[in-house]
Amino acid sequence: MTRALGIGIIGCGNISATYFKLAPLFRGLEVRACADVNPAAAKARAREFGVKPQTADALLGNPDIDMVINLTVPDAHFAVTKAGLEAGKHVYSEKPLALTIEQGLELRAIAGRVGRRVGCAPDTFLGGAHQRARALIDEGAIGTVTSGTAHVMSHGMEHWHPNPDFFFLPGGGPMFDLGPYYIADLINLIGPVKRVAALTSSATPTRAILTEGPRKGEAIPVRTPTNIHALLLFHSGATITLSSSWDVWAHRHGPIELYGTEGSLFVPDPNWFGGTVEIAGRDGVIAEASPWDHPFGVPNDHRPNGDFANYRTAGLADMAQAILHGRDARCALDRALHGVDVMRAVLRSGETGEFVDMVTSCERPAPLGPDEARALLIQR
Secondary structure (H helix, E strand, C coil): CCCCEEEEEECCCCCHHHHHHHHHHECCEEEEEEECCCHHHHHHHHHHHCCEECCHHHHHCCCCCCEEEECCCHHHHHHHHHHHHHCCCEEEECCCCCCCHHHHHHHHHHHHHHCCCEEECCCHHHCHHHHHHHHHHHCCCCCCEEEEEEEEECCCCCCCCCCCHHHHCCCCHHHHHCHHHHHHHHHHHHCCEEEEEEEEECCCCEEECCCCCCCCCCEEECCCCCEEEEEEEECCCCEEEEEEECCCCCCCCCCEEEEECCCEEEECCCCCCCCCCEEECCCCCEEECCCCCCHHHCCCEEECCEEECCCCCHHHHHHHHHHHHCCCCCCEHHHHHHHHHHHHHHHHHHHHCCCEECCCCCCCCCCCCHHHHHHHECCC
16 A cells, blocks of 8 residues: 555535645645536546546546545435445545435445445544633543533525525535534534434525525525434433524524533534633633644634634545554544434434434444644655
8 A cells, every 4th residue: 555545535515625725734645636517626636636527427436536536416426435435546535424314324334345434524533622612521531421412503504605506405404514523523522323313494595695696596406304403312421402593693602512511612613623622610710721742722713803714625634644554543433424314313312203213323433632633744
């Protein structure tokens, strides 16, 4: 095995630019080709980033490609990942891994049969802030986590995305689009989920596209719940309230709050790698946690609304090193599959009004401390 894996990207939409730009920060990755159902999109990305444009079939047959990054729309994730595995490639997928547990289990079976790895975003839980929170929990800084809350709420994606249709179809919605960040971080912090219950609804049957462009004002159908309130019971015994909604204009909830026998922990937005971690002890005084020198907490993405830490592809780089050195990847298939299990169970509970037990489980991923994170980066 070479010390760098040849990477081929399938799906050249908005998110692909992030992978093209950030992959060169990390060891063990070399993006060599890209493909898209729209050949013009692949050619445009190839020109922009100096790689080879190919059809998907040609990319899958390319001997220079060791790993495929699957950046297609959610409904295509299963088929593209399956094709990649059957072509003898490792695959790293954008979230969600698949739309059903059955699809995820089939991918696991294929990966085992062909001896290839599957990994899946999100990898934001590897960020400096979330790993700081993980370390505090592991150190017993708030005692045993007994309960908590998680909130991801806004008024949807039609305000900024020119083609937001898929966000409101099965496989989208706030649960499948943004829920993976929260569920992955909760698994990182307190482990796997045992049982869920939920109430779900949608405020309107259609949405109007508000982004400037040729489709502005067009009505698109809403075919998945946009307002979800769930209760999650973890194997650890902790109970978490998870609210995920695109029917909220404003709120004052923090992203993640965890309550323990000795104090409380306040975790920033798991859609990003950085942010401020706060902690309170039995005295109830909330203060910023002592800082640590984690490279994935350093702001590197400068936007009009602030500076953010954005190290997407960290999970891909960790997976590459896991393949090269024969260890478990932190964004491994079983954790992503458990995330799908949780999300599907939440939506099913919303439909049936019943508690739903998980059919999968997983181990907490290994923590990623500052030195291990630096080892993933190419030092410049």
